[in-house]
Amino acid sequence: MKAFIRTGCALLALACLATTAVAHHSTAMFDMQHTVTIKGTVTQFDWTNPHTFIYMEVPNAQGVQEKWGIEGMSPNYLNRNGWTRHTLKPGDKIEMSIHALKDGRKGGFCASVTFPDGKVMYNLPHRA
Amino acid sequence: MRVAMGILLLSLAASGTAAAADAPHAAAAKSSPQGDTWASIAKLPDWSGVWDFDYSAGAPGGGLVRPAPPHLTPEYAAKYAAYKERQKHGEEQQTSTANCVPPGMPQIMAQPYPVEFLFTPGKVTVAIEAYSQMRRIFTDGRKHPDDPDPTFQGNSIGHWEGDTLVVDTVGFIPTSTIAPGVGHSDQMRITERIRKISDDVMEIKQTIVDPKVLTEPYTSVKHYKRHKDWEIEEYICSQNNHDSADPEGRAGFKIQE
Numbered sequence: 336m337k338a339f340i341r342t343g344c345a346l347l348a349l350a351c352l353a354t355t356a357v358a359h360h361s362t363a364m365f366d367m368q369h370t371v372t373i374k375g376t377v378t379q380f381d382w383t384n385p386h387t388f389i390y391m392e393v394p395n396a397q398g399v400q401e402k403w404g405i406e407g408m409s410p411n412y413l414n415r416n417g418w419t420r421h422t423l424k425p426g427d428k429i430e431m432s433i434h435a436l437k438d439g440r441k442g443g444f445c446a447s448v449t450f451p452d453g454k455v456m457y458n459l460p461h462r463a
Numbered sequence: 464m465r466v467a468m469g470i471l472l473l474s475l476a477a478s479g480t481a482a483a484a485d486a487p488h489a490a491a492a493k494s495s496p497q498g499d500t501w502a503s504i505a506k507l508p509d510w511s512g513v514w515d516f517d518y519s520a521g522a523p524g525g526g527l528v529r530p531a532p533p534h535l536t537p538e539y540a541a542k543y544a545a546y547k548e549r550q551k552h553g554e555e556q557q558t559s560t561a562n563c564v565p566p567g568m569p570q571i572m573a574q575p576y577p578v579e580f581l582f583t584p585g586k587v588t589v590a591i592e593a594y595s596q597m598r599r600i601f602t603d604g605r606k607h608p609d610d611p612d613p614t615f616q617g618n619s620i621g622h623w624e625g626d627t628l629v630v631d632t633v634g635f636i637p638t639s640t641i642a643p644g645v646g647h648s649d650q651m652r653i654t655e656r657i658r659k660i661s662d663d664v665m666e667i668k669q670t671i672v673d674p675k676v677l678t679e680p681y682t683s684v685k686h687y688k689r690h691k692d693w694e695i696e697e698y699i700c701s702q703n704n705h706d707s708a709d710p711e712g713r714a715g716f717k718i719q720e
Contacts, residue, residue: 360706363556364714383703404718406705411576411592411696442718
């Protein structure tokens, strides 16, 4: 399985909007200009402040499972935008579009989640 | 007015008719009559519901419009230049909010989370969702203390000019900032004019003066949209923070729980 699919340059507008919306910290550690897609299995979903946090097992290019930690918007923001603490649960198979950590570790900030039925849930503010 | 009326009903239920009977005397004795009694609160504008900072494109201070930087005195212009230089070396990427220290005034009023205005006699309380903060604006005619202890929110005195709440705030912690990389002195003073410009849009015009830091008043206008069906929610930043910064403000990110 191909672990990464580079999806190209995110709109500058989205990056700026995201910077505005993520108040608690700057997005300096994430590559806000690009997203990558990771595909794997949810192992834990923390519905907590200041950010939600999603742990996933993601197979690398050799098929070895690697643990990823992905930050998301706060529960306060997300529950006003269609998410609940049950939106993700351990065992869920998902694809996630993320702004990856610049330092190369296996982490990032969640932009959106795509479920097996094709349904997309946006995490960062999104303009259609 | 739903919030205020709810409080009013609770008050009447608790104290019978005594509070209502005393109200005219209390109102006459105060220098700032609007909102000084339960009866006069009913005449204040309807600010019920919660108000979310409108950061959409087109709103003042929202979208992609970066606020114009303040005009700085030479001393603070040099400090700002040094701050920008440190940013080039990976420092000052974060502020203390990354370590869950609330920003204090004025930044606490520019968060992407809603606020709620609560009216009780002689006081407007602002419940701020970000960092679960609270501001107390005294409207009972009192003056600022002569030498207020520095606090995150400062010491706020307000009065009503018609349907506009005018708030004067002094006495801030030394570490709060006017804008990124721009600190303040003990002479900072913040004036806010808070009013509805339509039924569901609140305007807050904020003017900061600080003769040691700013060569002219620094004014911003922000809009907040009303959400009648929202509530202020809990926000305990230290619950699960993965983003702590080091003392120089270098960004961190903890992957494992």
